[in-house]
Amino acid sequence: IKKSVEEDVFIPLYPKSTVEDKSSLRSKFQERRFWSAVKLLSNVVLWDGIVQEDKVRDLGLSKLLNRYLLLNILNTPLGPGNIEKCNKVVACLPERWFQDLKGGSTLPELLNFSQHLLQ
16 A cells, blocks of 8 residues: 555646636546545555554545645635545544544644645
């Protein structure tokens, strides 16, 4: 899993003007790579409870979400597409990670993502 996260994930960053045209090849390629990485995130968190939680959170949140997915989300114009991406990421996260958190707080690895959601 670690090797897949570190070596197989690639989401190119193109200028916003290039990917605003959803029919362009660059935009389509970037979207496919994003959704492929979301699928990998969902597969990584499936190991929660089997593999040590800190390892799963490191791979899924620190490396995959914060290094790749969040950059794409931040470069996606606000609107339905951005909301869909955020919803899919949130759906991947195990509820038990949030059970012991006090109201208004989040996991340290999710701080930047949470700030984006608040905006």
